[in-house]
Amino acid sequence: MIIFFKALIVVPITLLPILNPIAIAPIFLSMTGPLEPPLANRLAKRIALNCFFLLIGAIFVGSYVLDFFGISLPIVRVAGGVVVAMAGWKLLNDQGQDNLRNSVAASHGGTWSREELRKRSFYPFSFPLTVGPGTIAASVTLGTQMPHKPVDWIITGVASLLGVLLTSLVIYLCYRFARNMERMLGDVGAIVLLRLSAFILLCIGIEIGWAGVSDLLGDLKLR
Template sequence: MASTLFSLYMSLLVLYSPFFVLSCFITLSRGHTLKERKHLAWRVALGVLIASVLLYLFGKYIFTLFGITIDAFRIGAGSVLFISALGMAQGKSVVQSDNVQQDVTIVPLTIPLTVGPGTIGALLLMGASHPHWHDKLLAIVAIFLASLTVGVVLYLSNKFERLLGEQGLQIVSRLMGLFVCALAAQIIFTGVRNYMGISG
């Protein structure tokens, strides 16, 4: 049980890519005080938690509603996640700090930076793949822990900024991008294998 929880937690942490979000968070909160930054960090964590749990719990209904097979969705969601991760690995800038006065909690920090299209797809798949409530409860605990970790990383943004510097954050962000690429490839391969009926 502990190993399953840890595995789910690590998968979610890779999907959320907290250090990629951290670099965006620092850019978007340039005009904020330290207290405002810390408050914003917890609001983002709460937004990630709520969005993720809702997507996870109602994923199976989306498949039923649109008549999409789980494996077809795996291929599509994996492809979207791979494209997103590729941009992350290449260090492409995804945010502008033009207007620091606007509330950036939900858009863009929660969605689409932390819970992007690929992560949404992965959460929907996860929810549809867990029919039993004890599996769902375990996944919700993992989502809570991963969201909390995102909040802690953002809460300590000033310390990370001083410790790693801009280049250090870029390096860590690109490494996270590579891990997400690998996770996306695994989702695609699983979908293709199951869809083609190839035994693993």
């Protein structure tokens, strides 16, 4: 039971600070524009489901994929940090009305086709906006710490599955009620939160990249 609850708690505690869905929610709104509420709710469900499978795949299969291609975790962190930092920098330097929001509003007018909804729910919303390379690196790290004893592996695996489910539920709730958060904050508060979220995203990207660089420098010193 101790192994089960430990794994159940470790997964959300490790992933949620990196995912930071509360901070990403304003960015989600800026990219969806004046999307109809039922469609936005459906999009939030799809994003949460996509994130669930991405995290499960990273935890249970990620380490084997990296070994197959000969890619180390520090390299993943460096590349992920660059991607996340660039996304944060772009959002931080948007002038006036958010460009992404304007482009979405102009091209879709609040309605998306089912196929377009399915595509956009994965890219860019699920990956890399929500589950970015940094989150994948953290998930792969969790997977490498799974016990080798079959019974313990099964217990930890089930607990990790439930932990990812809880994490995905938090993502869904944050995106589902993002519009309510925007109404509560008002236009000025939403803009401030968006810029703050973009700055946090930039800082997270730099931190992820620096962690990868530090690991690579540590490997060079050992050699």
